[in-house]
Amino acid sequence: MTHSPQNNSLQTITEDLTQQLTCQRRNRIARIVGSTGFFAVVAFACYLVLLGQGTVKMSPAEVLDVLRGGGTARQIAVVWDLRLPVALATMIVGAALGTAGAWTQTMARNPLASPDILGVTSGAAVLVVLGTVTVRPTWLEDLPMFWWRAGLAMVGAVAVLVVLTLLGGVGTSDKIVLIGFALSLMLQAVVSYLLLKAEILRAAETQTWLAGSTGFVRMNALIPLLVGLAPFIAIGLWCARDLPVLAHDDSSASSLGVNIKARRAALLIAATGVAAVVVSVVGPIGFIALIAPHLGRIVANTGTPSPMVSAAAGAALLGVCAVIAGFIPTSAPVGAVSSVIGGIALVGLVIKKMNKRGNNG
Secondary structure: OOOOHHHHHHHHHHHHHHHHHHHHHHHHHHHHHHHHHHHHHHHHHHHHHHHHOOOOOOOHHHHHHHHOOOOOHHHHHHHHHHHHHHHHHHHHHHHHHHHHHHHHHHHHOOOOOOOOOOOHHHHHHHHHHHHHHOOOOHHHHOOOHHHHHHHHHHHHHHHHHHHHHHOOOOOOHHHHHHHHHHHHHHHHHHHHHHHHHOOHHHHHHHHHHHOOOOOOOOHHHHHHHHHHHHHHHHHHHHOHHHHHHHOOOHHHHHHOOOOHHHHHHHHHHHHHHHHHHHHHHHOOOOOHHHHHHHHHHHHHOOOOOOHHHHHHHHHHHHHHHHHHHHHOOOOOOHHHHHHHHHHHHHHHHHHHHHHHHHHHO
8 A cells, every 4th residue: 555645744744743742742741840849958958057057066077976876965856856847847837838839820820829929828827816815615625736827827828819819810810819918918807806806825826837937847747747748648649631622722722622610620620739738837928829839840941830940940939938037046937038038029920911911012
């Protein structure tokens, strides 16, 4: 059987396109893996610095010696009992927030979308503050702090999600950010009012938590943190293969057989759950979820944020913020440092988005 020149030409074009797509996919995977490795190295360096930072100063070599079973009794106690939980919590929280930010930005198709910008973090914080500064029911008092805080944070975060949905923000790129930002400002005002009416000691305790800090985390809080994050990370992984498709318009995604509403709802639930769990443990830490996906996208040179790169970038970014906070004489909470850095970055992102819109218009 003979093939016509036209069929041979078509087959050649098809093979060339297949090779190009395969090559592009391999290059993308290589960039993602390489970028993840880069951020992981930065995060590990910050991890070692955090373990040696403080009143009892230790070099990275001394820290590694302690982790291998060496060091003095004092060094062992300081590293294993005090600093290791803080360093691990910093890495876990940073990675979780970076991942949640990648999901949110992909779902909303907006580079300014993140749980803190959308008001989800503020919604979680409001109910935790309410449960802290007011008289709690006896059955709530009997629960471990993490679980009642996580429960209240989840209710508050989901409430914001419901409001966003009812106001028609979900599914519209700019509207969801504007509505979420307005909700965030209103909820922050509610928090301020609750603190003004609270007892002095409870208000002071809550204010410290609201600053966002991993410095008070101990080893017994890490397991609940990981257990709380696990189901929401699993939901996000379930949606992972459809993330590149969701970054495009609805018609393109639908034509490829993706249930847009189901995937979008799942990603929102996953990002909301991650934010609520993080808030319940370390308080609201702003802008990591917003900035980490951008860092990952720039370094990996990908059009959409990769959750894996964003997770590594989030751990590295929060690690850097924690190291900077440790050098400040008054031991500033990591949330304060991340807010300063993130605020500057947010201004830059807004200007970039406005310039892009002006050029297109």
